[in-house]
Amino acid sequence: MAIERHGTTQRYSDTCAYGNTIYLVETPQTLDANVATQTREVLAGVEKLLDQAGSDKTRLLMVTIYLRDIEDLVAVNAVWDRWVPRGTAPARVCVEAKLSHHDFLVEVAIIAAR
Numbered sequence: 712m713a714i715e716r717h718g719t720t721q722r723y724s725d726t727c728a729y730g731n732t733i734y735l736v737e738t739p740q741t742l743d744a745n746v747a748t749q750t751r752e753v754l755a756g757v758e759k760l761l762d763q764a765g766s767d768k769t770r771l772l773m774v775t776i777y778l779r780d781i782e783d784l785v786a787v788n789a790v791w792d793r794w795v796p797r798g799t800a801p802a803r804v805c806v807e808a809k810l811s812h813h814d815f816l817v818e819v820a821i822i823a824a825r
Contacts, residue, residue: 712729712730714727714728714729715727715728715729715764717763717764723736725760725763726760726763726764728764728825731824731825732772732822732823732824732825733761733764733765733766733821733822733823733824733825734820734821734822735757735760735761735764735820735821735823736818736819736820736821737753737754737756737757737760737818737819737821738753738756738811738812738815738818739752739753739815739816739817739818740752740756742812742814742815743814744816745786745816746778746780746783746786746787746816746817747786747787747789747790749815749816749817750786750787750790750791750817751790751794753817753818753819754768754790754791754794754819757819757821761821761823764823764825765825766823766824766825768794768795768796768799769796769799770799770823770824770825771795771799771800771801771821771822771823772801772802772822772823772824773801773802773803773821773822774801774802774803774804774819774820774821774822775803775804775805775806775819775820775821776791776803776804776805776806776817776818776819777805777806777807777808777810777817777818777819777820778805778806778807778808778816778817779807779808779809779810779815779816779817780807780816781805781806781807783816783817784805787805787817801823
């Protein structure tokens, strides 16, 4: 079975899929925004990438949320709770981490089913 890659650059792919499993990472676009805005942007990007890969947010299996400051978890959860359809919450973990860009407040890594 072939590995599918989309949006591939020298460094990364927007999505990778193997069989019926999709892997993706999303980062914010507005670097001077607050964590709630960045989270909304990230989740909108996730929806777009999932759609392109033949899936949607009801098919999430595992989500890792990386936060620059764990104190932002309350604001992130407020956005997340409105975004995830009732009864479809994936396994999820939130961790505080140094992120790949100094203006990122949130990044997510996702595994989803098609």
